[in-house]
Amino acid sequence: MTSPIAPVHDLSEQLSSPIAHRFQAAIHAGEFLVTAEVMPPKGGSIQHMLDQxxxxxxxxHAVNITDGSRAVLRMSSLAVAAILRQxxxxxxxxxxxxxRNRIALQADLMGAHALGIHNILALTGDPIKAGDFPKAKGVFDLESIRLLNIIRQLNNGxxxxxxxxxxxxTHLLVGAAVDPQLASWSGLQSRFEKKVMAGAEFFQSQLIVDFDRLEKFMTEIATPAKKPILxxxxxxxxxxxxxxxxxxxxxxNIPDAIINRLDKATDPLQExxxxxxxQVQQARQLCQGVHMMAVRREDLIPQILEQAGVTPVRQTQTIS
Incomplete structure (x- = not known):
């Protein structure tokens, strides 16, 4: 016999569980934020991705699910987000x-809200030619700043x-990407300020190797905005x-000193x-969090964090 559909109020209770607001609660509490990135599977099995x-x-505090990173075909980020939430x-x-055009993007954003997926990272997306379907047609109806503006409008009804x-x-907490190592300082400042004005509540950076540059970015650009930088x-x-x-x-541009250190190591992975x-320890002195990336070895991220003196996250409660 088919099970009855859960009443709407039961579904609402399920989607408002404390886990759904851990990241936002940590931001409000001023905690040192830790996120990590996983790639959706390329195929039908989620097992390896889920194990990692x-x-x-x-x-x-939260796990990022990439959306066609480097324009490579992978499972829907929205589907994987729903699986991880379960x-x-x-x-x-x-x-x-x-x-996706602006219709599809808004449809997915409303769907994310309905599924209890409250955290969104708004991105323009990598160029088609970088990926495994170079003959595909890119849409680029919007770019990240205009997408941020649309999310703000959806949150305003x-x-x-x-x-x-x-x-x-909708009730979505939206973030954006930032690259403190961008060659154009004025371009970096302009886009960062526009993203803040468009509603970005947190920022995750590209791979950082120049921590002097990160310190300058934090001091001269980011700190006045009072938004968490990871x-x-x-x-x-x-x-x-x-x-x-x-x-x-x-x-x-990974420095030669790091490359030589890896090359001379008896165990390069441990090095x-x-x-x-x-680098996590350096980042802790400069900004409000770290965004960890360890492609297909996400299982090593706890070891990295523990070695850096970062403790497991506190189980925060839902923000009302």
Whole structure:
């Protein structure tokens, strides 16, 4: 016999569980924020991705799910966010403008709200030519700042045409990306300020290797805005891995000293863990959090954090 559909009030109670607001509560409490990134699977099985994400459950305030990062085909970020939420892991659902027009983006944002996915990272998206379907057609109907503005309107009960939403507003905590190592200082400042004005409540940075530059960014640009900045910390697995990133990731220049250190290590992976933990310690002196990236070795992130002196996250309560 088919089970009856749960009453609406029961569903509302389920979607307002404390786990759904851990990240927002930590922001309001001024805690040192820790997020980590996982990539959706490329195929139908979620098992490896889920196994990696479960290692993070007690160590991070929220887990980012990438949305077609580097324009590579992967499972829907929204679907994976819903799966992680079912496992008691608070998601940050990345949403890129590359593959959807403003109608589809708004539809997915309302769907995220209905599923209890409250954290969104608004991105423009990587160029199509970077990925595995270079003949695909990019949409780019919006870019990240205009997407931030639309999310603010949805939270205010209006659609992108500024018409009232008859079924009520969304309640989304929206963040944006920032690259403190951007070559153009004026361009960095301009886009950061525009994202703050458009409604960004937190910022996650690209991979950071220049901590002097991060300090300058925090002092001269970010601190007056009073928005949390999470420095991107990347686990380098070998010298070859670092050299590949230098070749293929625009704007990143991993210093020779780090590459040589990895090259000379008897165990490059453990050396990479040590480097990442040192970088977490540096970031703690400069900004309000770290965003951890360890591609397909997310299980090592707790070791990095523990080695850096970061303790498991406090179980915060839901913000009313």
């Amino acid at each position: 994400a479960l290692h993070l459950k007690d160590w991070v 496992q008691g892991i608070e998601p940050i659902c990345q949403m890129a403008c590359r593959d 209006l659609d992108g045409n500024e018409k009232p939403l008859p079924d009520g507003p 420095a991107g910390i990347f686990l380098l697995k070998s010298a070859k891995n670092a050299q590949f990133i230098n070749r293929c990731v625009p704007g990143v 990479g863990i040590a480097i990442a933990s040192e």
